[in-house]
Amino acid sequence: MNIKDVLKRPLCEIIDAIEARLSRPRLRIIKTLYVNFRCFPLRNAVKFPILIYGRFNILRLGRIRIEAPRIYHGMIRFGQFTNKTQCPTRIVNSGTIVFSGDCAVWGGVLLELGSGAELTIGEHSLLGENVRFMLRRKCVIGKYARIAFDSQFMDSDFHYMLNIEDGTVKNCTSFIEIGAYNWIGNRTTVKKGTVTPDYTIVAAPNAMLSKDYTKICSPFPILAGCPAKQIASGYRRVFNIQTERDLTESFKNDTGFITCDLSDNIDDFCNNHPKP
Structure with a gap:
């Protein structure tokens, strides 16, 4: 390495640091104030447990609760990372969103809850860019879950179907339950009735989950495919x-x-x- 390269290196590192800082989404003070004082009693709102970054569209805020032993500043952060999305984070909530502890909700996430629907997100969980929740009943995400970018959760088919042979109509909606320490790979679709064991890994991309895997999987499973099935077991992230x-x-x-x-x-x- 010559002297020119030695002198250039610190300058490049400084420029890299400046670029990284300038590219980060900015804290949205007005929306942070609005969300906290709109959702929580004063004693909790003044702690600002929710911080809003970047583009954040509120179409309907609905009810947001934090059910944790301790509520503290910045424990829930929306939109802080946007590396893989150009979409704003969006909330269309006619139901209830419950945070069981700290959580990172990255940019472009859609939280769409119908009337009476409930989304519970476990402590230390992460929702990656462009993850979409479209719920009409109930979805529970276990603690320490990692949901990778472009995945989607739908607890309803949204329309009923008539069996013209026997005249039956099945319920088009059923709950979703994701176990603790799950790692859901990017572009996974999770449909109604999905239940996963703790420590499940879903291989990316384009897996489709649609059943209760706790009844058919070995401990520490890896799921893959459309529809998803167990392809290995005994692995932990x-x-x-x-x-x-x-x-x-x-x-x-x-x-x-x-x-x-x-x-x-x-x-x-x-x-x-x-x-x-």
């Missing part, structure tokens, strides 16, 4: 940030795989928080 860093550093040597010591605590290896 690594949520532990320090473990991820250590693995990334190890793989810089172009190692095809690393064998870990399973005599160690697997929960500590995969998670940097208590087991649910």
Whole structure:
């Protein structure tokens, strides 16, 4: 490396930092004020538990509750990351949205709830860019869930169908329940009646879930396909940030795989928080 490259490198790093800061969505002060004081009692609203970033369209705010042991500043953040979307975050809520703890809702997310519908999002969960919820009944997202970009959740077919042979009409709506520590890959469609076990991984892209997988899957399953079925089991996503860093550093040597010591605590290896 010559002297020119040495001098250039710090300048490039400074420019990179400036670009990163300027590209981040700005905090929307007026909408942050409105959402907090519209949804929560004064003692909680003044803590500003919800922060709004970037483009944020309120078509109907509805009811938003936080059911957590502690309510604190910025525990729920809307629209802070928009790398994969040009759409605004949108709320069309005629029902109830319940946050069980801290949550990140990235840009372009659609939360559309019909009258009486309920969406419960577990603590430490993340909704990626362009994730869409179109609900008419109920959807529960378990804690530490990761929902990747462009996925969609629909607990209804939205229209009824008549069986002209026997005259029956089935209910077009049924609840959705996503287990704790689920990793839902991008462009997954989750339909009515879907129930997933804890620690489920849904392989991307274009999987379609539509049944109760707790009755047919082995522990720690991987689901894939349309319709989705189990293709493997016994795998866990690594949520532990320090473990991820250590693995990334190890793989810089172009190692095809690393064998870990399973005599160690697997929960500590995969998670940097208590087991649910």
